[in-house]
Amino acid sequence: MQRPEPKTLGKVVVLYGGHSAEREVSLKSGSMVLKALQSCGVDAHGFDPARQSLAELAGGGFDRAVISLHGRFGEDGTIQGALELLRIPYTGSGVKASALSMDKILTKVVWRNAGLNTPDYVQLQPGFDAQAVAARLGLPLIVKPAQEGSTLGLTKVSEEAELQAAFDKACKYDCQVLAEKFIQGAELTVPVLGEGDTAHALPVIRIQAPQGNYDYHNKYIGNDTQYFCPSGLPEALEHEVQQLAVQSYRQLGCAGWGRADVMLDEAQRPWLLEMNTSPGMTDHSLVPMSARAAGISYEDLVLILAGSAALRAGG
DSSP: OOOOOGGGGOEEEEEOOOSSTTHHHHHHHHHHHHHHHHHTTOEEEEEOTTTSOHHHHHTSOOSEEEEOOOSTTTSSSHHHHHHHHHTOOBSSOOHHHHHHHHOHHHHHHHHHHTTOOOOOEEEEOTTOOHHHHHHHHOSSEEEEETTOOTTTTOEEEOSGGGHHHHHHHHHTTOSOEEEEEOOOEEEEEEEEEEEGGGOEEOOOEEEEOGGGOOOHIIIIIOSOOEEESSOOOOHHHHHHHHHHHHHHHHHHTOEEEEEEEEEEETTSOEEEEEEESSOOOSTTOHHHHHHHHTTOOHHHHHHHHHHTOBOOTTO
């Protein structure tokens, strides 16, 4: 993916804010993306779908859209479908890949069918058997909404008696909830750029959060989480993790960019957790950090992403 000349991008709209529970993060991401584009001389404009009508988007004369929306209505294929209908090329994955990646249960189904390593899970239904869930997955385990990001609604459950409260918390964000086997070890994340055979991984980031708790506060607010990029992993292991991230991205049909979250267990075996198709672009965000380690500035990264905008009907 090459850095385009700013003037070739035409009139650009940056979509940010939106209706999801991740609105505040999206506003911060989008405002930074917008500022970077404008500083490079791009004719860029902000647009908040929660405050402005899509009719304004349709009549805005935009040549391309940079999606800085996170979560529902921005990362789940919804806005991608609207942009397809409006014939406005957009950044990131298409409708199908966005919807698949947003749903952590369907993501796991795709990865498992492809033989990719992802932790065992149980989809929780009202009245679930807590004892059976704990027996299958072991304790501790993770409970989280199937279609939410930024660790919203996520709970690490250490005792069987805590499962119901964790389920109730996750249900506030989504009617589909999963319990997932907990992987003890290093937390990693791997940005991927490109599409199909051209997809390639950026440097791996190793994350070290206070008490191993990489929650919303430690992601976006606090300054105690440590990020290591270069990751410090042996070269062969880093390459293995990168290849797994690219495989997981391709299997979901992702395009443009994305970020795979991975756990590395105590035996140094990587486990795929989820795929983010519209990653954060704030000053705490990980894709810009990895890009810097690869020699790509924030401004160049934003230009590269904007230049990758396309109509991806069916993908």
